[in-house]
Amino acid sequence: xxxxxxxxxxxxxxxxxxxxxxxxxxxxxxxxxxxxxxxxxxxxxxxxxxxxxxxxxxxxxxxxxxxxxxxxxxxxxxxxxxxxxxxxxxxxxxxxxxxxxxxxxxxxxxxxxxxxxxxxxxxxxxxxxxxxxxxxxxxxxxxxxxxxxxxxxxxxxxxxxxxxxxxxxxxxxxxxxxxxxxxxxxxxxxxxxxxxxxxxxxxxxxxxxxxxxxxxxxxxxxxxxxxxxxxxxxxxxxxxxxxxxxxxxxxxxxxxxxxxxxxxxxxxxxxxxxxxxxxxxxxxxxxxxxxxxxxxxxxxxxxxxxxxxxxxxxxxxxxxx
Amino acid sequence: xxxxxxxxxxxxxxxxxxxxxxxxxxxxxxxxxxxxxxxxxxxxxxxxxxxxxxxxxxxxxxxxxxxxxxxxxxxxxxxxxxxxxxxxxxxxxxxxxxxxxxxxxxxxxxxxxxxxxxxxxxxxxxxxxxxxxxxxxxxxxxxxxxxxxxxxxxxxxxxxxxxxxxxxxxxxxxxxxxxxxxxxxxxxxxxxxxxxxxxxxxxxxxxxxxxxxxxxxxxxxxxxxxxxxxxxxxxxxxxxxxxxxxxxxxxxxxxxxxxxxxxxxxxxxxxxxxxxxxxxxxxxxxxxxxxxxxxxxxxxxxxxxxxxxxxxxxxxxxxxxxxxxxxxxxxxxxxxxxxxxxxxxxxxxxxxxxxxxxxxxxxxxxxxxxxxxxxxxxxxxxxxxxxxxxxxxxxxxxxxxxxxxxxxxxxxxxxxxxxxxxxxxxxxxxxxxxxxxxxxxxxxxxxxxxxxxxxxxxxxxxxxxxxxxxxxxxxxxxxxxxxxxxxxxxxxxxxxxxxxxxxxx
Numbered sequence: 001x002x003x004x005x006x007x008x009x010x011x012x013x014x015x016x017x018x019x020x021x022x023x024x025x026x027x028x029x030x031x032x033x034x035x036x037x038x039x040x041x042x043x044x045x046x047x048x049x050x051x052x053x054x055x056x057x058x059x060x061x062x063x064x065x066x067x068x069x070x071x072x073x074x075x076x077x078x079x080x081x082x083x084x085x086x087x088x089x090x091x092x093x094x095x096x097x098x099x100x101x102x103x104x105x106x107x108x109x110x111x112x113x114x115x116x117x118x119x120x121x122x123x124x125x126x127x128x129x130x131x132x133x134x135x136x137x138x139x140x141x142x143x144x145x146x147x148x149x150x151x152x153x154x155x156x157x158x159x160x161x162x163x164x165x166x167x168x169x170x171x172x173x174x175x176x177x178x179x180x181x182x183x184x185x186x187x188x189x190x191x192x193x194x195x196x197x198x199x200x201x202x203x204x205x206x207x208x209x210x211x212x213x214x215x216x217x218x219x220x221x222x223x224x225x226x227x228x229x230x231x232x233x234x235x236x237x238x239x240x241x242x243x244x245x246x247x248x249x250x251x252x253x254x255x256x257x258x259x260x261x262x263x264x265x266x267x268x269x270x271x272x273x274x275x276x277x278x279x280x281x282x283x284x285x286x287x288x289x290x291x292x293x294x295x296x297x298x299x300x301x302x303x304x305x306x307x308x309x310x311x312x313x314x315x316x317x318x319x320x321x
Numbered sequence: 322x323x324x325x326x327x328x329x330x331x332x333x334x335x336x337x338x339x340x341x342x343x344x345x346x347x348x349x350x351x352x353x354x355x356x357x358x359x360x361x362x363x364x365x366x367x368x369x370x371x372x373x374x375x376x377x378x379x380x381x382x383x384x385x386x387x388x389x390x391x392x393x394x395x396x397x398x399x400x401x402x403x404x405x406x407x408x409x410x411x412x413x414x415x416x417x418x419x420x421x422x423x424x425x426x427x428x429x430x431x432x433x434x435x436x437x438x439x440x441x442x443x444x445x446x447x448x449x450x451x452x453x454x455x456x457x458x459x460x461x462x463x464x465x466x467x468x469x470x471x472x473x474x475x476x477x478x479x480x481x482x483x484x485x486x487x488x489x490x491x492x493x494x495x496x497x498x499x500x501x502x503x504x505x506x507x508x509x510x511x512x513x514x515x516x517x518x519x520x521x522x523x524x525x526x527x528x529x530x531x532x533x534x535x536x537x538x539x540x541x542x543x544x545x546x547x548x549x550x551x552x553x554x555x556x557x558x559x560x561x562x563x564x565x566x567x568x569x570x571x572x573x574x575x576x577x578x579x580x581x582x583x584x585x586x587x588x589x590x591x592x593x594x595x596x597x598x599x600x601x602x603x604x605x606x607x608x609x610x611x612x613x614x615x616x617x618x619x620x621x622x623x624x625x626x627x628x629x630x631x632x633x634x635x636x637x638x639x640x641x642x643x644x645x646x647x648x649x650x651x652x653x654x655x656x657x658x659x660x661x662x663x664x665x666x667x668x669x670x671x672x673x674x675x676x677x678x679x680x681x682x683x684x685x686x687x688x689x690x691x692x693x694x695x696x697x698x699x700x701x702x703x704x705x706x707x708x709x710x711x712x713x714x715x716x717x718x719x720x721x722x723x724x725x726x727x728x729x730x731x732x733x734x735x736x737x738x739x740x741x742x743x744x745x746x747x748x749x750x751x752x753x754x755x756x757x758x759x760x761x762x763x764x765x766x767x768x769x770x771x772x773x774x775x776x777x778x779x780x781x782x783x784x785x786x787x788x789x790x791x792x793x794x795x796x797x798x799x800x801x802x803x804x805x806x807x808x809x810x811x812x813x814x815x816x817x818x819x820x821x822x823x824x825x826x
Contacts, residue, residue, distance in 0.1 A: 038334045071434035194362025198337030237362045238384050284336040
């Protein structure tokens with residue numbers, strides 16, 4: 001199998017442009033090795049000794065566990081298959097079976113830590129989140145948590161079972177956070193772990209978004225809540241989703257999530273609109289799932305009506321304006 | 322009594338849309354009641370169990386595994402569904418691993434990274450995104466073949482002006498065909514290579530001329546499509562002028578052919594000025610245009626695509642070209658079976674330029690008023706292709722229209738173009754025969770005759786085979802003509818005969 005791949009595909013050489021600070025040390029340490037776990041068009045997931053690493057096209061932006069590379073050759077077309085070995089000598093990451101090399105020297109070190117916006121007025125947070133929700137409700141796909149955006153925007157909508165489950169958990173999480181009950185918040189979030197279709201199930205994306213919303217608005221329980229969810233997620237979801245939750249537990253997020261959060265909270269309206277449209281285009285349903293979590297998270301503790309709306313969505317699923 | 326079964330795929334990642342697509346396909350299989358595909362996380366397995374699909378699930382399945390869970394009428398239906406699911410999964414997996422798949426780039430960057438020496442980008446995205454992709458390609462120094470339509474004219478002007486500044490061709494938007502260095506792009510035919518270079522703002526016009534050049538024994542050096550709006554006032558013929566300049570400079574080209582619907586007068590003047598300065602003979606076919614103006618510019622005018630091809634072939638070969646096969650149907654004989662009142666041609670075209678040519682031919686033959694009374698329709702026009710493929714690919718709409726024409730007591734002749742070549746339907750003639758027979762039956766039931774006349778635009782080397790397609794039509798009683806112009810003329814003569822007969826009756 002290995003020899004076949006090596007014969008069929010020419011050698012490829014990529015240059016790492018950015019490496020997340022969260023994994024920089026381990027990936028640039030000589031003698032490290034891992035195994036390819038999943039191969040996609042724009043990303044390859046590698047099981048490393050310390051966790052999951054992702055080698056991804058620069059166009060995907062910074063990932064908390066990621067190495068961004070150039071040129072943007074389709075990574076699922078160059079002979080890398082699950083199970084093959086990956087090695088690092090500190091300067092180069094190699095997949096010998098596919099004759100692929102990623103030059104690490106010269107790559108910039110990128111911080112996945114979510115910037116914190118302190119002192120934002122409650123009214124601003126609600127107003128900006130409501131506007132983003134209204135835009136998302138108009139544009140969101142009718143898959144994943146897309147239908148829930150309509151319900152949260154106050155439209156009459158059929159939410160679906162996934163949306164109802166998400167709304168129920170989110171309402172309980174918000175209430176628990178309001179009362180400062182950390183354990184109860186984490187326990188209310190646990191039904192969402194691994195819930196829904198896809199390589200990163202919708203429930204996990206939602207929780208990453210929620211943690212991001214709490215982190216960027218400097219919620220006092222953001223770190224503890226996210227860390228609790230990450231601990232609970234171990235072994236209960238796919239390894240990719242688990243990795244994102246693990247980093248969210250350290251308040252580390254992808255560049256896309258960081259950019260969206262900042263644009264929604266502080267950017268001019270045109271930037272907010274662009275951020276919503278861009279977020280909805282991520283992956284199959286991940287974008288809308290993350291966005292719902294983010295918009296709920298940035299309103300946590302300041303928008304009592306949001307809890308009511310979530311409970312309405314969690315009910316019969318038919319939400320009236 | 323239904324059965325509930327599951328099959329687990331180890332370490333199988335798929336995105337949610339793909340999972341839903343596979344589930345939906347499985348649910349449509351006969352005997353399948355319900356199906357779901359999810360990653361085996363505890364949360365998802367709880368839902369599977371709640372849905373009544375969890376009984377008997379392999380307890381070893383973990384979060385990185387995927388399960389296909391289904392309820393079916395019986396074991397056989399369940400097994401067939403699993404086989405289909407496995408097949409769909411294998412297909413996706415093989416694609417993911419790059420096994421036996423051609424590389425399909427999704428962005429210009431990916432394509433250039435894969436093929437750095439590429440100097441042309443073929444763009445066929447929805448019109449909204451096409452201009453941006455074309456701009457990226459031009460900025461990278463690549464010629465552009467822009468198959469997409471619905472690109473705003475302002476964008477076309479900007480792209481073509483940039484192309485001129487950078488010395489690059491912008492073929493399109495809405496460019497259906499080109500043959501560059503022998504490589505066919507879009508809808509194009511397998512023509513022999515030779516010394517005639519063409520620039521056309523007319524997709525099927527270019528195809529017709531290149532095919533007829535082949536039939537006349539000549540060949541093509543380059544055929545450059547420029548899109549139907551290139552000779553409009555706003556665009557100014559930028560790419561026809563650029564194409565002409567290239568062909569005049571091209572050592573492999575001895576004769577140049579320019580094809581278009583009537584251009585804006587100022588643009589026509591500019592193109593003819595460039596043609597008059599050319600060091601090579603230039604044949605100009607501006608459908609319905611003024612031959613004297615073209616002749617005055619020192620170029621060779623052609624009123625039809627056939628005439629353009631014949632003139633260019635003669636100039637290229639230095640003598641009289643091989644005559645076209647003459648099918649010699651008698652208009653009087655075709656008119657003999659028609660009933661009183663049958664005086665109309667239903668021209669049902671897949672090629673827009675061929676439809677335009679038919680109108681020009683009929684106007685010349687019947688006069689403007691009588692020609693205007695004929696129904697010559699381009700079924701490839703945007704009006705007919707919203708939400709469905711072009712009729713050169715999908716014959717269904719044309720089949721419906723053919724059958725409808727059979728019921729129309731005014732219709733004497735159904736006039737058709739059959740366009741062969743790369744990207745066209747694999748059997749365009751055969752696909753229309755049931756409709757032609759149904760139309761004839763409908764006319765016969767109304768005690769009427771019905772003449773069906775067609776030309777086949779193609780070459781012996783086209784994937785569909787010219788002789789075979791002609792034989793299919795002839796066997797079905799379709800009257801063939803060697804070119805579209807001849808077919809239109811024959812149709813015009815038939816209705817002329819029918820009208821004369823009524824006058825004398």
